[in-house]
Amino acid sequence: MSTPYNMAFACLDCCKSFKRESNVTPSEFPLELKCPNCGSVAHSFGRHFKAPKATDKKQWDKIRFLFEHGFRFQKIRIGKNQTHHDTVPYPETMEQAREFVMKYKDYAIKSTNGI
Ligand SMILES: [Zn+2]
Structure with a gap:
Protein backbone atom coordinates (compact mmCIF):
# COMPACT_ATOMS: atom_id res chain seq x y z
CA MET A 1 0.00 0.00 0.00
CA SER A 2 1.42 3.35 -0.94
CA THR A 3 0.68 6.44 1.09
CA PRO A 4 -1.23 9.27 -0.57
CA TYR A 5 0.75 12.25 -1.72
CA ASN A 6 -0.05 15.53 -3.39
CA MET A 7 0.38 16.10 -7.08
CA ALA A 8 0.59 19.70 -8.22
CA PHE A 9 -1.46 20.93 -11.13
CA ALA A 10 -1.12 24.32 -12.71
CA CYS A 11 -3.28 26.18 -15.18
CA LEU A 12 -1.16 28.19 -17.59
CA ASP A 13 -4.12 30.27 -18.66
CA CYS A 14 -5.13 31.82 -15.36
CA CYS A 15 -1.90 31.12 -13.46
CA LYS A 16 -3.46 29.09 -10.69
CA SER A 17 -2.06 26.00 -9.16
CA PHE A 18 -3.80 23.43 -7.04
CA LYS A 19 -3.07 20.05 -5.54
CA ARG A 20 -4.75 16.73 -5.87
CA GLU A 21 -4.16 13.92 -3.47
CA SER A 22 -3.07 10.75 -5.15
CA ASN A 23 -2.46 7.23 -4.02
CA VAL A 24 -1.74 5.73 -7.38
CA THR A 25 1.68 5.64 -9.00
CA PRO A 26 2.59 8.84 -10.87
CA SER A 27 2.43 7.06 -14.22
CA GLU A 28 -1.23 6.25 -13.63
CA PHE A 29 -2.12 9.75 -12.59
CA GLY A 46 4.36 16.44 -10.37
CA ARG A 47 5.25 16.44 -6.73
CA HIS A 48 8.09 18.94 -6.71
CA PHE A 49 6.43 21.93 -8.28
CA LYS A 50 6.23 25.15 -6.34
CA ALA A 51 3.91 27.65 -7.96
CA PRO A 52 4.84 31.31 -8.11
CA LYS A 53 2.31 33.99 -7.22
CA ALA A 54 -0.46 34.42 -9.76
CA THR A 55 0.69 38.00 -10.26
CA ASP A 56 4.28 37.02 -11.01
CA LYS A 57 3.89 37.00 -14.79
CA LYS A 58 7.60 36.57 -15.48
CA GLN A 59 7.72 33.36 -13.49
CA TRP A 60 4.61 32.03 -15.19
CA ASP A 61 6.08 32.91 -18.59
CA LYS A 62 9.11 30.86 -17.65
CA ILE A 63 6.96 27.92 -16.55
CA ARG A 64 4.95 28.12 -19.77
CA PHE A 65 8.18 28.20 -21.77
CA LEU A 66 9.61 25.19 -19.94
CA PHE A 67 6.35 23.30 -20.30
CA GLU A 68 6.21 23.93 -24.05
CA HIS A 69 9.69 22.46 -24.32
CA GLY A 70 8.78 19.30 -22.44
CA PHE A 71 9.86 20.22 -18.94
CA ARG A 72 7.19 19.62 -16.37
CA PHE A 73 9.39 19.85 -13.32
CA GLN A 74 10.31 16.23 -13.64
CA LYS A 75 13.58 15.34 -11.94
CA ILE A 76 16.51 15.55 -14.31
CA ARG A 77 19.37 13.35 -13.27
CA ILE A 78 22.70 13.56 -15.00
CA GLY A 79 25.89 11.58 -14.58
CA LYS A 80 26.53 7.87 -14.27
CA ASN A 81 25.34 7.60 -10.69
CA GLN A 82 21.62 8.15 -10.75
CA THR A 83 21.79 9.60 -7.29
CA HIS A 84 20.07 12.47 -5.62
CA HIS A 85 23.15 14.65 -5.90
CA ASP A 86 23.05 14.73 -9.67
CA THR A 87 19.62 16.28 -9.94
CA VAL A 88 19.69 19.41 -12.07
CA PRO A 89 18.02 22.44 -10.50
CA TYR A 90 15.33 24.16 -12.52
CA PRO A 91 16.13 27.62 -13.88
CA GLU A 92 15.06 30.65 -11.92
CA THR A 93 14.86 33.16 -14.75
CA MET A 94 13.72 33.19 -18.36
CA GLU A 95 17.33 33.67 -19.49
CA GLN A 96 18.40 30.58 -17.59
CA ALA A 97 15.37 28.71 -18.93
CA ARG A 98 16.44 29.35 -22.53
CA GLU A 99 19.83 27.80 -21.86
CA PHE A 100 18.27 25.03 -19.83
CA VAL A 101 15.96 23.76 -22.60
CA MET A 102 18.87 23.65 -25.04
CA LYS A 103 21.23 21.93 -22.65
CA TYR A 104 18.79 19.30 -21.42
CA LYS A 105 16.62 18.84 -24.47
CA ASP A 106 17.34 15.10 -24.40
CA TYR A 107 15.49 14.96 -21.08
CA ALA A 108 12.38 16.67 -22.34
CA ILE A 109 9.10 14.82 -22.16
CA LYS A 110 7.94 13.98 -25.64
CA SER A 111 4.29 14.72 -25.90
CA THR A 112 2.13 12.07 -27.51
CA ASN A 113 -0.45 14.51 -28.82
CA GLY A 114 1.91 16.67 -30.78
CA ILE A 115 2.00 19.79 -28.63
ZN1 LIG B 1 -7.33 28.25 -15.12
Whole structure:
Protein backbone atom coordinates (compact mmCIF):
# COMPACT_ATOMS: atom_id res chain seq x y z
CA MET A 1 0.00 0.00 0.00
CA SER A 2 1.42 3.35 -0.94
CA THR A 3 0.68 6.44 1.09
CA PRO A 4 -1.23 9.27 -0.57
CA TYR A 5 0.75 12.25 -1.72
CA ASN A 6 -0.05 15.53 -3.39
CA MET A 7 0.38 16.10 -7.08
CA ALA A 8 0.59 19.70 -8.22
CA PHE A 9 -1.46 20.93 -11.13
CA ALA A 10 -1.12 24.32 -12.71
CA CYS A 11 -3.28 26.18 -15.18
CA LEU A 12 -1.16 28.19 -17.59
CA ASP A 13 -4.12 30.27 -18.66
CA CYS A 14 -5.13 31.82 -15.36
CA CYS A 15 -1.90 31.12 -13.46
CA LYS A 16 -3.46 29.09 -10.69
CA SER A 17 -2.06 26.00 -9.16
CA PHE A 18 -3.80 23.43 -7.04
CA LYS A 19 -3.07 20.05 -5.54
CA ARG A 20 -4.75 16.73 -5.87
CA GLU A 21 -4.16 13.92 -3.47
CA SER A 22 -3.07 10.75 -5.15
CA ASN A 23 -2.46 7.23 -4.02
CA VAL A 24 -1.74 5.73 -7.38
CA THR A 25 1.68 5.64 -9.00
CA PRO A 26 2.59 8.84 -10.87
CA SER A 27 2.43 7.06 -14.22
CA GLU A 28 -1.23 6.25 -13.63
CA PHE A 29 -2.12 9.75 -12.59
CA PRO A 30 -3.80 12.01 -15.19
CA LEU A 31 -1.54 14.56 -16.86
CA GLU A 32 -4.39 16.98 -17.27
CA LEU A 33 -7.36 18.09 -15.24
CA LYS A 34 -9.94 20.75 -15.74
CA CYS A 35 -8.91 23.97 -14.05
CA PRO A 36 -11.36 24.64 -11.19
CA ASN A 37 -10.82 28.36 -11.62
CA CYS A 38 -11.32 29.04 -15.35
CA GLY A 39 -12.29 25.66 -16.82
CA SER A 40 -9.24 25.50 -19.06
CA VAL A 41 -6.72 22.66 -18.96
CA ALA A 42 -4.51 22.36 -15.90
CA HIS A 43 -1.37 20.32 -16.37
CA SER A 44 0.32 18.02 -13.92
CA PHE A 45 3.64 19.30 -12.69
CA GLY A 46 4.36 16.44 -10.37
CA ARG A 47 5.25 16.44 -6.73
CA HIS A 48 8.09 18.94 -6.71
CA PHE A 49 6.43 21.93 -8.28
CA LYS A 50 6.23 25.15 -6.34
CA ALA A 51 3.91 27.65 -7.96
CA PRO A 52 4.84 31.31 -8.11
CA LYS A 53 2.31 33.99 -7.22
CA ALA A 54 -0.46 34.42 -9.76
CA THR A 55 0.69 38.00 -10.26
CA ASP A 56 4.28 37.02 -11.01
CA LYS A 57 3.89 37.00 -14.79
CA LYS A 58 7.60 36.57 -15.48
CA GLN A 59 7.72 33.36 -13.49
CA TRP A 60 4.61 32.03 -15.19
CA ASP A 61 6.08 32.91 -18.59
CA LYS A 62 9.11 30.86 -17.65
CA ILE A 63 6.96 27.92 -16.55
CA ARG A 64 4.95 28.12 -19.77
CA PHE A 65 8.18 28.20 -21.77
CA LEU A 66 9.61 25.19 -19.94
CA PHE A 67 6.35 23.30 -20.30
CA GLU A 68 6.21 23.93 -24.05
CA HIS A 69 9.69 22.46 -24.32
CA GLY A 70 8.78 19.30 -22.44
CA PHE A 71 9.86 20.22 -18.94
CA ARG A 72 7.19 19.62 -16.37
CA PHE A 73 9.39 19.85 -13.32
CA GLN A 74 10.31 16.23 -13.64
CA LYS A 75 13.58 15.34 -11.94
CA ILE A 76 16.51 15.55 -14.31
CA ARG A 77 19.37 13.35 -13.27
CA ILE A 78 22.70 13.56 -15.00
CA GLY A 79 25.89 11.58 -14.58
CA LYS A 80 26.53 7.87 -14.27
CA ASN A 81 25.34 7.60 -10.69
CA GLN A 82 21.62 8.15 -10.75
CA THR A 83 21.79 9.60 -7.29
CA HIS A 84 20.07 12.47 -5.62
CA HIS A 85 23.15 14.65 -5.90
CA ASP A 86 23.05 14.73 -9.67
CA THR A 87 19.62 16.28 -9.94
CA VAL A 88 19.69 19.41 -12.07
CA PRO A 89 18.02 22.44 -10.50
CA TYR A 90 15.33 24.16 -12.52
CA PRO A 91 16.13 27.62 -13.88
CA GLU A 92 15.06 30.65 -11.92
CA THR A 93 14.86 33.16 -14.75
CA MET A 94 13.72 33.19 -18.36
CA GLU A 95 17.33 33.67 -19.49
CA GLN A 96 18.40 30.58 -17.59
CA ALA A 97 15.37 28.71 -18.93
CA ARG A 98 16.44 29.35 -22.53
CA GLU A 99 19.83 27.80 -21.86
CA PHE A 100 18.27 25.03 -19.83
CA VAL A 101 15.96 23.76 -22.60
CA MET A 102 18.87 23.65 -25.04
CA LYS A 103 21.23 21.93 -22.65
CA TYR A 104 18.79 19.30 -21.42
CA LYS A 105 16.62 18.84 -24.47
CA ASP A 106 17.34 15.10 -24.40
CA TYR A 107 15.49 14.96 -21.08
CA ALA A 108 12.38 16.67 -22.34
CA ILE A 109 9.10 14.82 -22.16
CA LYS A 110 7.94 13.98 -25.64
CA SER A 111 4.29 14.72 -25.90
CA THR A 112 2.13 12.07 -27.51
CA ASN A 113 -0.45 14.51 -28.82
CA GLY A 114 1.91 16.67 -30.78
CA ILE A 115 2.00 19.79 -28.63
ZN1 LIG B 1 -7.33 28.25 -15.12
